[in-house]
Amino acid sequence: MVNSPIQLAPLNVPFERRIQTATVALWLVSLPLTLFIFLISCTIIFLWPLIIPYLLFILFDIAPENGGRRFEFARRAKYWRYYADYYPIKLIKRVDLDPSKNYIFGYHPHGVISVGGWIAFATESTGFSKLFPNITCRMLTLTSNFNIPLYRDYLMAHGLASVSRQSCMNILKKGPGHSIMIVIGGAGESLSARPGVNDLILKRRMGFLKIAIVSGASLCPVFAFGETDIWDQADNPEGSALWKFQKFVQKSIGWTMPLFHGRGLFNYNFGILPHRRPIVTIVGKPIDVVQIDNPTEEDLLEVQKKYIAGLYEIWDQYKDVYAKNRKRELKLIE
Numbered sequence: 001m002v003n004s005p006i007q008l009a010p011l012n013v014p015f016e017r018r019i020q021t022a023t024v025a026l027w028l029v030s031l032p033l034t035l036f037i038f039l040i041s042c043t044i045i046f047l048w049p050l051i052i053p054y055l056l057f058i059l060f061d062i063a064p065e066n067g068g069r070r071f072e073f074a075r076r077a078k079y080w081r082y083y084a085d086y087y088p089i090k091l092i093k094r095v096d097l098d099p100s101k102n103y104i105f106g107y108h109p110h111g112v113i114s115v116g117g118w119i120a121f122a123t124e125s126t127g128f129s130k131l132f133p134n135i136t137c138r139m140l141t142l143t144s145n146f147n148i149p150l151y152r153d154y155l156m157a158h159g160l161a162s163v164s165r166q167s168c169m170n171i172l173k174k175g176p177g178h179s180i181m182i183v184i185g186g187a188g189e190s191l192s193a194r195p196g197v198n199d200l201i202l203k204r205r206m207g208f209l210k211i212a213i214v215s216g217a218s219l220c221p222v223f224a225f226g227e228t229d230i231w232d233q234a235d236n237p238e239g240s241a242l243w244k245f246q247k248f249v250q251k252s253i254g255w256t257m258p259l260f261h262g263r264g265l266f267n268y269n270f271g272i273l274p275h276r277r278p279i280v281t282i283v284g285k286p287i288d289v290v291q292i293d294n295p296t297e298e299d300l301l302e303v304q305k306k307y308i309a310g311l312y313e314i315w316d317q318y319k320d321v322y323a324k325n326r327k328r329e330l331k332l333i334e
Contacts, residue, residue, distance in 0.1 A: 099134035196327035216291030225322035
């Protein structure tokens with residue numbers, strides 16, 4: 001008798017672990033699920049008096065450019081605790097942050113979907129507000145995400161806002177403690193995400209540095225050990241047909257299509273759910289910058305050098321603790 005290649009989960013899995021798996025599955029389908037609910041609602045005629053004004057409201061809504069509409073009940077919902085415990089995910093600070101300042105948290109690596117970034121900065125399940133009291137941080141994402149009905153409101157409820165330059169400046173001007181988190185590598189970096197590999201797109205990312213200098217906000221490098229370990233990905237070496245197709249999609253719509261796979265609801269080695277592998281997010285020491293209205297390229301390169309040094313400091317201090325199974329060292333690929 002030939003053994004099945006599918007490793008089925010045992011029937012006696014604790015109920016709490018099943019809840020954890022369910023919360024992860026629901027989050028993973030949050031975009032198609034909210035879009036499906038909206039489309040179904042559009043087929044119900046008596047809902048049109050609500051849907052039509054809502055669509056018009058979306059056209060003129062400036063909330064995504066002004067910090068969104070954040071609701072603490074959404075960020076503190078109990079199911080996020082189950083979500084974080086699935087991996088598990090942990091948030092660690094190296095130093096206290098002065099709440100009288102503003103900060104730009106640069107999150108690395110992107111991974112496939114930035115799971116650790118969502119949990120640490122869009123929810124309170126890892127205790128962001130306790131670790132950094134009086135710091136109000138908004139995770140930023142593509143402006144196009146706020147064009148999707150219902151999904152946009154789901155994102156904003158958790159404190160997300162647009163990653164446009166104007167949005168960044170609007171948030172940082174709100175007052176002391178108001179800060180932003182940007183996944184620096186962006187969509188392109190997701191194509192390099194695979195277990196044991198931490199390749200970062202950073203050298204040509206100057207926009208967040210310029211925003212920091214113009215606004216006077218301090219920079220905080222953040223590194224999430226394990227972010228790239230939770231999914232496997234199809235081989236797509238640079239120059240291959242798959243890589244060219246993925247890059248074409250990225251240039252066309254701004255999103256990438258990493259062909260990732262993990263586990264399933266009832267098995268351990270086939271499906272799109274992430275593997276249960278720990279993610280440890282380290283918030284590094286802040287880098288203060290001198291405010292300059294019109295920074296030169298030399299100004300940007302000077303701050304970039306300090307930022308990269310801060311990122312490598314985190315890596316060198318914690319890699320032998322949280323990246324024991326790494327295939328190679330941290331690498332800046334562009």
